[in-house]
Amino acid sequence: MSSAAKTLELLAHFSTTWPEIGLSQLCKMAKRDKATTYRHLQALEETGLIEQNPMTKRYRLGPAILQLAQTREATVPRKLGVQAPLFELANAAGETCHVTVLSGTTVYELASCDSPKHGTRAIIDIQTFPLHATASGLCTVAFGPETLMEVALSNLRQFTATTATTAQDLHAAIQTIRNTGFGRADRSYETEVQGLSAPIYDQTGHLAGAVSVASVAARFTPELERVIQNELMIAARQISKNWGGTIPAHIEALWAKSLTSENVLETAS
Amino acid sequence: MSSAAKTLELLAHFSTTWPEIGLSQLCKMAKRDKATTYRHLQALEETGLIEQNPMTKRYRLGPAILQLAQTREATVPRKLGVQAPLFELANAAGETCHVTVLSGTTVYELASCDSPKHGTRAIIDIQTFPLHATASGLCTVAFGPETLMEVALSNLRQFTATTATTAQDLHAAIQTIRNTGFGRADRSYETEVQGLSAPIYDQTGHLAGAVSVASVAARFTPELERVIQNELMIAARQISKNWGGTIPAHIEALWAKSLTSENVLETAS
DNA sequence: TATTATCGGTTCATATATTGAACCACTGTT
DNA sequence: AACAGTGGTTCAATATATGAACCGATAATA
Known part of the structure; x- marks a missing residue:
């Protein structure tokens, strides 16, 4: 080094x-x-x-x-256009929300927003998100550049009982995300936190980051999940728009399908 | 290196x-x-x-x-508490204003604010201010740590015809500033810019930075100078307060004396 | 279409800059 | 007065940085 x-x-x-x-x-x-x-x-x-x-x-x-931060934000305005949708999301979901950005092969936190709805909140005090254990990280691996999978596989540190620690586990998790269009981490980074996430795109047409909701696992229900997914779609679309991009058609299709099938599931159960 | x-x-x-x-x-x-x-x-x-x-x-x-910037501002809130006084200053002076901070032996720009009053404005597009050629730099040398003088002397690069390029010139300029309480740069960095500056203090009791006005030299008059000095005092006091410090008594005394003697001069001329 | 001049990125022998155990001076505590 | 903390410094051993030359690709030029 x-x-x-x-x-x-x-x-x-x-x-x-x-x-x-x-x-x-x-x-x-x-x-x-x-x-x-x-x-x-x-x-x-x-x-x-x-x-x-x-x-x-x-x-x-x-x-x-x-000064560097001022220059960075003047060069690539990312924080601008995140605050408003993130605030909306936090209020609608009633949980703590984050926006992360992908730079190279690392997922950085860009902004976060608490909801005042509940006394207990998920607090994630990290600066870079593990690719294999967080909803943001998994969502980024699923929809970002191919090489990210190798990077993720090279560091499968175990955080909780449900952290993906084998290549099989990770591939399965990623496959689920690629099928639904939503990043998901079931207590796999912190035992009390359930993460849901949606991808964000910029003017390059490639994945630029992710927007996520960190729910307190104890109050996570299928109904809440549907509400959050709905709000995540709205936020992801808006932030992508503010960053000069749009959600690709295949992601939108996944979301449409995902919500429908969950409707069915919900109705069936 | x-x-x-x-x-x-x-x-x-x-x-x-x-x-x-x-x-x-x-x-x-x-x-x-x-x-x-x-x-x-x-x-x-x-x-x-x-x-x-x-x-x-x-x-x-x-x-x-x-992220680093967020942490820095959370640790040492400098930008917070600068915006408002700087805006006031820019409007009152009708010229472009800056706040600089001293870190180690370097003077960094923290914030700047344009006045919409005139079509022509002084635009200073640098990130670190030369100690020997700008009002901010000279003011910092005059009221900051002793060692700054050596640093200033070690780099007497000439920018304009009036830049201090000898130890004598620099000592004279600093002496004037120590007598008046205001940093001053007469076209010594850019030929069309006249700088005036006042020191800022924080909770350590030491000089923390400077607040400056960059006037377009062509419209600089003794009357404008008095107006600007007055506004600089107000801004320096307010920013110092916001940073947890106060203007030391000996600086306040210099300002009082400085304004009085200028009154005399003005009346005499 | 061949030529030239860029660009970003890579190689490897050379040599220079990095390293860390031990050390110093100082401050506050026991 | 002995001790346990600081922040900061030294110098021999050695691991690391360096840069001329090179590569492949792209883009302008003749």
Whole structure:
């Protein structure tokens, strides 16, 4: 691994729950040497990506980040056009919602929105979503570039009892998603969370991300699932439109079929 | 220079005016080898700091930037509490305004605001402000940490006929600022721009940044200068308050004296 | 249609920059 | 006063970065 990559990895340790990190602490987290970590931090500081809190001597993210973010959003306006549909979705579904974007072979969280409906909420405090264990990740693998499957297979870490840990399991899960048009994760990342997800497209015509609902598993019912799927379709269409794309016909067809067959199922049961 | 630092420097080449850069182009800009640059770009891409536009094969800033920015603003809320005073300032002064922050020994732009009053506006399209040539930079050197003077002296690049290019010139400019409490740059960065600036403080009690007005030099008059200085004081006080700090008494004293003596001058002339 | 000039990406011998155990100075605690 | 934490520094050992030359593809030029 290049020293540049090691340096950049340090940035990922800063989060809203861990906003300031001291040198020694960061060494433990990153499992790296102190001298090395110190030099890496200096490189990051020179560029303004981090800065040292003059009071605590601990390190935190720096002001250069904000400029880069401004440029990024001016270049590829993603957050713009996500807020409104996401808010609608959170209210309609009554659950916590996320939008994720695919960059390379990684699924990043772009935005999230809580619903005030219930006291208990699903809180997902991660920055990159595992491809094989989350609804967003699985949805992205199912409808994104072919190579993602290999990447997903190369890291089948087990999070819960229902996490897909074999190639068979994963292929089965993906196949279901390709048949229904909705990403789905049944407590496979956190034991109390049931995820549902729909793909988002941009002007390239390729999958650009996913919009997801993380339900508290205890209150997940077939009726709620239908409501959520309906709202996910609306949100996915709107966000795709705002990103300059449209939902491909074959996905729309899957959704139409999926909802009909569930109607049948529901009626039958 | 460490390879990590070289890698990070590549990020600075992306801006709203240059949002997407190809490999060869970036090599020219950064004056570096193609193979090296390519590897550096790959390291940045692995971390999500940049991504490759699948259509053009060119590189652009990536989605990880947005998360980091969210964390940064949650950690150190700087943009929050700048917008309103900056907007007020731009309207009152009728000129383009900026807020800059000091991080380490570098002055970064945090936010800017145009006034719709005039058709011609000062447009400063840079991300880091030269310490010796801009009102923000000079103001930061004058009231920031002592070490900044050395850094400023080590890079006295000439931008215009009035740029301070000798230690003497710079010391004189800084001395004036320390006497008046206002940063000042008389066409020393761009020939048509006259800069005025006031320091901002945060909860540490040290200088945290500066707020500046970039006037079109042709319409700069002593009367306008007084108006702007007045508005700068208001903005600097408000932003300092929003950042958890206050303007130190000795700065307030300078401002009081400065405005009085200018009154005299104005009356005399 | 052949030629040339780009582009993004890759190779491999060379040589330079990275690494980490041990160390220092300082601060607050026991 | 001994100890356990910090953040920061040193230097020999060595793992890593480097860049000229190369490749295949695309696009403009003659």
